[in-house]
Amino acid sequence: xxxxxxxxxxxxxxxFFEQSAIDVSIGLLGTIMVRRIGGKxxxxxxxxxxAYLGPKDLAAHSSKGRTRRTEVMFGPAxxxxxxxIYGMYWMFNIVCGVTGGAQAVLVRAAEPLDGWDVDxxxxxxxxxxxxxxxxxNAMDLTDEKIHFLADPDYRVRMVRTKRxxxxxxxxWKHRLLRFIDVGNPVGAKLKR
DNA sequence: GCGTCGATGGCA
DNA sequence: GCCATCGACGCG
Numbered sequence: 074x075x076x077x078x079x080x081x082x083x084x085x086x087x088x089f090f091e092q093s094a095i096d097v098s099i100g101l102l103g104t105i106m107v108r109r110i111g112g113k114x115x116x117x118x119x120x121x122x123x124a125y126l127g128p129k130d131l132a133a134h135s136s137k138g139r140t141r142r143t144e145v146m147f148g149p150a151x152x153x154x155x156x157x158i159y160g161m162y163w164m165f166n167i168v169c170g171v172t173g174g175a176q177a178v179l180v181r182a183a184e185p186l187d188g189w190d191v192d193x194x195x196x197x198x199x200x201x202x203x204x205x206x207x208x209x210n211a212m213d214l215t216d217e218k219i220h221f222l223a224d225p226d227y228r229v230r231m232v233r234t235k236r237x238x239x240x241x242x243x244x245w246k247h248r249l250l251r252f253i254d255v256g257n258p259v260g261a262k263l264k265r
Numbered sequence: 266g267c268g269t270c271g272a273t274g275g276c277a
Numbered sequence: 278g279c280c281a282t283c284g285a286c287g288c289g
Contacts, residue, residue: 123281132281142276159282160273166281179281197282238281269286277279 082222086215090151090169094124094176095250097169102254103229105222106183108203115203117193118227120260121182123236124250125166127175132242135175145211146175153219155200155210162197165205167214181237181251184259194263230256234265 085104090097101119108115125133134156135146145154146168154166154177170176183193185202193199200206205219214220233249240246254260 125281134281137277140277156281157275158280160275160280162273162282164281181281195282236281241280267288269288271285272283275280 082224084215085221085223087149087151090167090214091171092169094126094169094178097167098122098124098178098250098252099231101167101178101180101221102231102252103224103227103257105186105224106180106203106219107222108205108219109217110204115189116186117183117189117199117203118186118224118257118259119180119183119221120254120257121180121194121263122252123179123181124252125177125179126250127170130242131245132236132239133175133177135177139175143175146177147173148211151214153205153209153212153214155205155207157207159197163200163206164196165200165203165209182253182259182263184257194259228256229254232265 101122104119106117106119128135134143139147149172150169152168154168156164166177166179168177181196185191185193191202193202232253232255234251236251253263
């Protein structure tokens with residue numbers, strides 16, 4: 074990201090997010106998340122994601138059915154699903170797949186860019202650093218405020234593991250639906 | 266460096 | 278009563 078900085082990187086579009094949660098989880102690794110807020114631009118490279126596969130997936134919120142909270146998961150792909158947990162943390166998810174499929178990807182960790190000095194290892198920390206809250210729920214993630222750039226020259230070295238904190242999800246807890254870019258210095262340090 | 270545990274609030 | 282978390286604390 075230096076000499077080629079001025080050549081426009083392609084923004085991930087709705088079609089990208091219409092892929093399955095697994096494909097979106099994998100495809101997001103190595104991409105650059107861009108956040109514009111308060112006249113500032115913050116960017117970070119995504120190094121960890123988790124896929125949630127819809128109502129049949131007992132770890133997915135949509136398995137509880139359609140409620141006021143989960144409503145956005147049942148909507149079109151490419152929108153944010155933001156929810157509050159543990160009394161103090163916001164989780165930033167991206168709705169993906171076909172409309173009604175209620176799949177989502179949780180963005181768990183990223184490597185800050187442009188000299189931004191911050192710890193983005195963990196979904197709570199990431200949302201906090203990017204100032205993502207309930208205000209951003211259902212937001213279109215192909216828009217200016219938050220979007221993602223493909224970086225075709227960046228190489229990902231991916232490892233799959235089990236998702237975090239889903240011990241209650243019966244057989245679904247064993248599925249390898251967590252994806253880490255261990256080729257990235259930040260991703261390499263994540264606990265597996 | 267690693268395990269344990271409390272804070273804290275929306276949701277079913 | 279959970280819960281897709283974090284950070285402080287106690288080890289030795």
